[in-house]
Amino acid sequence: MRIFFLFTLLLMAASVVAADAWEKGGAVSVNGNVIPQAVFLKNGRSMVFPVLAIAQALGKEVSVESGAVTWEGKTVKTPTLMVIDNVPYLAWKDLARLDPALEYGIAADRAVFALGARKSAPVGSNVGQSEAAGEAVWLEDFAAAKAQAARQNKRMLLDFTGSNWCGWCKKLDAEVFATPEFKAYAAKNLILVKLDFPRGIPQPEAIKKQNEALAREYGIDGFPTLIILGSNGVQFGELPYQPGGPAVTIASLEQLK
Numbered sequence: 001m002r003i004f005f006l007f008t009l010l011l012m013a014a015s016v017v018a019a020d021a022w023e024k025g026g027a028v029s030v031n032g033n034v035i036p037q038a039v040f041l042k043n044g045r046s047m048v049f050p051v052l053a054i055a056q057a058l059g060k061e062v063s064v065e066s067g068a069v070t071w072e073g074k075t076v077k078t079p080t081l082m083v084i085d086n087v088p089y090l091a092w093k094d095l096a097r098l099d100p101a102l103e104y105g106i107a108a109d110r111a112v113f114a115l116g117a118r119k120s121a122p123v124g125s126n127v128g129q130s131e132a133a134g135e136a137v138w139l140e141d142f143a144a145a146k147a148q149a150a151r152q153n154k155r156m157l158l159d160f161t162g163s164n165w166c167g168w169c170k171k172l173d174a175e176v177f178a179t180p181e182f183k184a185y186a187a188k189n190l191i192l193v194k195l196d197f198p199r200g201i202p203q204p205e206a207i208k209k210q211n212e213a214l215a216r217e218y219g220i221d222g223f224p225t226l227i228i229l230g231s232n233g234v235q236f237g238e239l240p241y242q243p244g245g246p247a248v249t250i251a252s253l254e255q256l257k
Helices: 007-013 051-058 092-098 129-133 142-152 167-177 180-189 205-217 246-255
Strands: 003-005 015-017 023-030 033-042 046-050 062-065 068-071 074-077 082-084 087-091 102-106 112-117 155-161 190-196 225-229 235-239
Touching: 046 051, 046 092, 051 062, 051 087, 068 092, 074 092, 087 092, 142 155, 142 190, 155 167, 155 205, 167 180, 167 246, 180 190, 180 246, 190 205, 235 246
Parallel strands: 003 062, 015 082, 023 112, 155 190
Antiparallel strands: 023 033, 033 046, 046 087, 062 068, 068 074, 082 087, 102 112, 155 225, 225 235
8 A cells, every 4th residue: 555645736726724713623534543644624515625634544556646646556637636835635425436335424513424345335424424325334422422322312322442452342343243143233222332432543732641541530450341321421331341242242231121
């Protein structure tokens, strides 16, 4: 995977704007992993996304030069290409033209944006991916997830995890969360929230502080721990890792209703 950024040519072809001309619209995550650059908004409607960071997170080859972007050998001219704080940004319509498998959704009130390679792309959606596509999507913003749970009258499952170092967390992900059975159950019944405590991986300060505060609030002393909340945000259950695959976890969740 290679990323080329010909900045001189880009400056000649793209609009260079000051960050304060746009409003930060939230964090960006790709396949559940938060990346540093923000989405920027203008007039509460126009949205632009950090194309290089997205491509890098997806392992795609991309080059940006002379007012055009080449993504995995496909070139698209980009009149909406612009530079904010020395970072190239694209509008959603151009990202969608580069890769039809790419999609984005808004968790709630533009609080969190997610981009990733999935089977369908609800272009222009004003709701979260799980609402628009009926898919089980892990959110990272607790307040946004809580609002979505209230709207949809669903329970919340909080996964306190150490995703890149905790062996039992990795087993839970592989044996339960990654299975079609759990994904189908979660899409119908749950709002999923991943509260991650990784090692050696930077996190946005807001997410880090949020996760630490929630760990204190719910008395988390080991990973993985699953906290179950009602649609009103009130806790009514807690689960550890359980061997036996998705059937065992789903049965435990059903018993907590």
